[in-house]
Amino acid sequence: MTDSAGAAFLGHLGEVLAGIRAEGLWKTEHAIEGPQGTWVTLAGRRMLNLCANNYIGLADDPRLVAAAGAAMAEAGYGMASVRFICGTHVLHRQLEARLAGFLGMEDAILFAACFDANGAVFEPLLGAEDAVVSDSLNHASLIDGIRLSKARRYRYANGDMADLEAQLRAARAEGARHVLVATDGVFSMDGHFAPLADIRRLADAHGALVLVDDCHATGFVGERGAGTPSRAGVRVDILTGTLGKALGGALGGYVAGPRVVVDLLRQRGRPYLFSNALPPAVVAAGLAALDIVEGADDLRARLFENARHWRAGLEGLGFRLSPGEHPIVPVMLGDAGLAQRMAAALGERGVHVAGFFFPVVPKGQARIRTQMNARLTRGDLDFALAAFAGAGKELGVI
Numbered sequence: 001m002t003d004s005a006g007a008a009f010l011g012h013l014g015e016v017l018a019g020i021r022a023e024g025l026w027k028t029e030h031a032i033e034g035p036q037g038t039w040v041t042l043a044g045r046r047m048l049n050l051c052a053n054n055y056i057g058l059a060d061d062p063r064l065v066a067a068a069g070a071a072m073a074e075a076g077y078g079m080a081s082v083r084f085i086c087g088t089h090v091l092h093r094q095l096e097a098r099l100a101g102f103l104g105m106e107d108a109i110l111f112a113a114c115f116d117a118n119g120a121v122f123e124p125l126l127g128a129e130d131a132v133v134s135d136s137l138n139h140a141s142l143i144d145g146i147r148l149s150k151a152r153r154y155r156y157a158n159g160d161m162a163d164l165e166a167q168l169r170a171a172r173a174e175g176a177r178h179v180l181v182a183t184d185g186v187f188s189m190d191g192h193f194a195p196l197a198d199i200r201r202l203a204d205a206h207g208a209l210v211l212v213d214d215c216h217a218t219g220f221v222g223e224r225g226a227g228t229p230s231r232a233g234v235r236v237d238i239l240t241g242t243l244g245k246a247l248g249g250a251l252g253g254y255v256a257g258p259r260v261v262v263d264l265l266r267q268r269g270r271p272y273l274f275s276n277a278l279p280p281a282v283v284a285a286g287l288a289a290l291d292i293v294e295g296a297d298d299l300r301a302r303l304f305e306n307a308r309h310w311r312a313g314l315e316g317l318g319f320r321l322s323p324g325e326h327p328i329v330p331v332m333l334g335d336a337g338l339a340q341r342m343a344a345a346l347g348e349r350g351v352h353v354a355g356f357f358f359p360v361v362p363k364g365q366a367r368i369r370t371q372m373n374a375r376l377t378r379g380d381l382d383f384a385l386a387a388f389a390g391a392g393k394e395l396g397v398i
């Protein structure tokens, strides 16, 4: 790169950044001191945290910390290899078998993150003769994973079953060999459940398979926390998910499904073949998380009870919510700048939340996405409601 080419390039990037700022879309990080938890310390100040994916409060659970510490003491820090060379520890196979059993699938394969699991899953399974039919609000990682495959792509409007059927018919009419419907189990920006029973029925009627990304459900939705298929009472063909949310909140993703699917991903999944194995400490803590999750009906009940109380409280104050029952409770504000000011006003009142705006939600649909946690007490929620009342009045939202 010559000096002038370099200067032009960096100047261009600076203009892009200035545009992001000018549109009010700038995101800032707020560094937490100490552990992630229901209350966190930010810049020396204790704040109630309403924006973590810490649904049943395992992120700082002493049992996970102990499991990770013990595994690190015994197995060391890193694997220094991808899985198929010398990066597979017995713990990896234990967690894969355990996840498969927990999810009611034949086998499972771990990835560094669900972003990688979704990046891996489509390309080896589907060729140019095949088709993927995808919900329009699917997570970015599903969209990217689908793009990496050669399959023909069909998109249906979010949760719109008439449109899903039309796209399935179109895929069949255009001669697709295998058809796979891909959906989030829960749409993370709205907290809406995908209509899995209807999706399963339409997929069956058109000879299609169903893949569900259950990141915002595994561990706390459905029987024993088995996720949205369990809640809907249906079987799906392939599940993807994360250890980075309810299952401890560290990192790691997986694909669970028929053994041949998992076998082929071990042979051909690029993020599996070309990226490092998860560290043993994380894998051991994942096993400890499943031990807790399988017996956590009390935590799941409290989580959904908190969600009901929180939704009713916010609606009582006059806020407009995205309706539903999921512990993701979005407070709809519309304007990105307003969402940022609301987050700041709540921060001043001791409540840590983040404004969500383009590109993570469509323009004009900015919001504060709050999330419940089983360990929030009534006192915590009352404190948060008082903060929302004060901030909402100050900014003229209510």
Ligand SMILES: *Cc1c(COP(=O)(O)O)cnc(C)c1O
Pocket: 112, 113, 114, 115, 116, 118, 139, 141, 184, 188, 213, 214, 215, 216, 241, 242, 243, 244, 251, 252, 253
């Ligand atoms: C969080 C999330 C992911 C990414 O999971 P990571 O393990 O953090 O990479 C993928 N899909 C959905 C629906 C998610 O909510």
